[in-house]
Amino acid sequence: MAGGLVALLDDVAVLAKAAAASVDDIGAAAGRASIKAAGVVVDDTAVTPQYVHGLNADRELPIIRKIAFGSLRNKLLIILPAIMLLSQFLPWLLTPILMVGGAYLCYEGAEKIWHRLSGHAEAHASVEDALPDEKTIVSGAVRTDFILSAEIMVISLNEVVDEPFLSRLIILAIVALGITVLVYGVVGVIVKMDDIGLNLAQRSSQGVARFGRGLVKAMPKLLSVLTVVGTVAMLWVGGHIILVGTDELGFHPVYEFVHHLEEAAHDATGALGGVVGWLVNTLGSAVLGLVVGALVVLVMNLTVHRKKNAEAH
Numbered sequence: 001m002a003g004g005l006v007a008l009l010d011d012v013a014v015l016a017k018a019a020a021a022s023v024d025d026i027g028a029a030a031g032r033a034s035i036k037a038a039g040v041v042v043d044d045t046a047v048t049p050q051y052v053h054g055l056n057a058d059r060e061l062p063i064i065r066k067i068a069f070g071s072l073r074n075k076l077l078i079i080l081p082a083i084m085l086l087s088q089f090l091p092w093l094l095t096p097i098l099m100v101g102g103a104y105l106c107y108e109g110a111e112k113i114w115h116r117l118s119g120h121a122e123a124h125a126s127v128e129d130a131l132p133d134e135k136t137i138v139s140g141a142v143r144t145d146f147i148l149s150a151e152i153m154v155i156s157l158n159e160v161v162d163e164p165f166l167s168r169l170i171i172l173a174i175v176a177l178g179i180t181v182l183v184y185g186v187v188g189v190i191v192k193m194d195d196i197g198l199n200l201a202q203r204s205s206q207g208v209a210r211f212g213r214g215l216v217k218a219m220p221k222l223l224s225v226l227t228v229v230g231t232v233a234m235l236w237v238g239g240h241i242i243l244v245g246t247d248e249l250g251f252h253p254v255y256e257f258v259h260h261l262e263e264a265a266h267d268a269t270g271a272l273g274g275v276v277g278w279l280v281n282t283l284g285s286a287v288l289g290l291v292v293g294a295l296v297v298l299v300m301n302l303t304v305h306r307k308k309n310a311e312a313h
Contacts, residue, residue: 060191063137068184070142071149075176079146079153084169087157095245098154101147102241103292107300108144109234110293144234151241152179190226194219236282239289258284 086093156175160168193215200212247255258281266277 059134061188063134064184064188064191066134066138067141067145068180070138071145071184072176072180074142074146075149075153075180076173079150080169080172080176083150083153083157084165084172087161087168088165094154095248098150098241099245101150102238102245102289103296105144105147105234105238106242106289106293107238107296108293109231109238110290110297111300112231112234113290114294114297148237149176151237191223193222232286235289235293236286237289239287239292240282240285242292243285243288254288258288 083094086097153172153176156172157168160171163171197212197215197219201209201216203209203212243255243258246252261284262277262281265280266273269276
């Protein structure tokens with residue numbers, strides 16, 4: 001009996017060690033997957049603050065909270081099951097679906113630029129600032145986040161594609177939760193930085209108060225910069241999805257052209273080659289995104305928007 005108990009305890013210990021090793025492996029894999037998707041995470045963080053820019057301070061965090069929940073719902077209830085099933089049964093469909101999402105991001109970015117250049121943004125600014133529609137703001141942000149989240153999840157999936165099905169599922173769920181908390185935690189801090197500055201400005205220490213006043217003055221400019229960065233990020237990420245996707249689907253000229261420019265810039269700039277090469281690739285992706293987005297804007301203006309304007313009149 002005692003021998004049987006000792007054997008049982010040994011078996012339990014072996015199983016516990018195996019489970020602990022599994023948890024460590026899953027944690028490490030989730031970390032690798034998250035790091036690989038870091039570029040898109042930065043874009044997601046840059047894009048989101050523009051949705052609360054200009055709103056009353058007391059409405060910023062509630063809207064960000066709604067967007068964060070929408071983002072997590074996107075990742076866990078829609079994207080995760082979809083990419084797991086597709087990767088298991090129809091892996092060839094992942095790239096075309098991502099490219100459609102990339103084209104949508106390009107359209108969003110190009111449309112913002114078109115509105116700015118054509119004066120539409122200024123024409124509607126007073127109405128939007130006076131009566132911001134929270135439902136529209138949240139739905140637009142969650143819709144854009146869906147594409148960025150899909151890119152994050154697919155990049156992460158590619159990093160753990162050799163793992164067993166259950167391990168992949170757990171790893172991607174951890175990535176989804178961790179990245180959502182990270183992105184919207186940072187966004188929350190960014191949009192409330194002016195309130196932090198006001199609090200610091202009221203402190204007795206002159207240095208702290210001066211720093212607080214500087215934060216308050218800097219935040220409107222930072223949010224305006226982030227709005228521009230967010231628009232560029234849409235073009236960059238969307239263009240990069242299309243750039244890589246066309247290459248994977250067998251159309252190589254555009255990808256090879258950008259890749260050759262990247263290599264030439266890398267070789268010509270010595271120690272800074274890695275950074276310069278990345279910048280060239282990023283610029284190429286953004287230009288492609290702008291071209292694709294402009295074409296989609298043109299098509300939309302000649303079809304859907306023209307029809308809506310005709311019905312309105």
